Amino acid sequence: MATETHETVASACLDSHGGAIGMPQLCGEWIPHQIFWLLVALAATFFVMSRIALPRIAAVLAERSGTITNDLAAAEELKNKASEAEAAYDKALVDARAQAQQIVAEAKAEIQADLDVELAKADEQIAAKTAESEAAIAEIRDGAVKSVTDVAKATAKELVAAMGGKADAKTITAAVTARMKG
Template identity: 90%
Template sequence: MATETHEAVASACVDSHGGAIGMPQLCAEWIPNQIFWLLITLAALFFVMSRIALPRIAAVLAERSGTITNDLAAAEELKNKATQAEAAYEQALVDARAQAQKIVAEAKAEIQAELNAELEKADAQIAVKTGESEAAIAEIRDGAVKSVTDVAKATAKELVAALGGSADAKTITAAVTARMKG
């Protein structure tokens, strides 16, 4: 009887030549057998996935998460170091500018001191030259006044003589001196 049932089931989805009629997966008599093997396959797949594949995937995900966390921490640390380096650079720049201003101020003060010393030397030389020039001018003036006085005396004496008068040297000197004073 068992062979008859088996033959009946087999004959339902197989033609007279032994070939399958249509799609064997859709044969209604084979569905319970397919469901049985489907459940066995799913159970085996679940066992393999839960015991072997999923722990490995979880380990890889945990490792990646740890790597990402470490990389983020390292990036944050590098960012902090970059911020500190930038602050140090800015401070060094401010210090360099202050030092440059100090050097410029010192150079200006030194140049001003040299300029003042040179001006004092020039003023001293000008004062010496001025004194010499004033002495020379005074000497020339004195010489000119004496020459003018002498010429005025000689001219006055000649004029008095030409006009027919006579004047002594003392009178002519007194007249020329009085006229020269104003």
């Protein structure tokens, strides 16, 4: 009987020469069987998708969503910490600059005080050396004037004697002294 049914369906889709008429899928006798197997395949696919594939996909999506949410929260927290760290760094930098300026000002004041003390010592030493030098110069000048006066007196005495005159020491001393004054 199964052979007869199959032969009837098969004979329905053959032409008068025994060849197939077009596409067998479009044979009107086969359409109910194709619809049945289509529904069975769709039901099996739906069952597999709903019981196995879709729960796994949903779990992966939920995990990714959770990971993304956690990562965004962590990024926001790190951003806040970075902002706080930057603010702390800026404050520390401003404080360090102020402290550096204060140290520089203190160092300048200390150096200036040391410089003033050393300048005062140097001025005292220069004044003492100047006074010594002036005293030595005055002594040398006095010695030079006395030596020049003595040489001038001796030279004048010799010149007067060479010219055949006679001059006393008092006259020569008066003439040399008058000439020395200008």
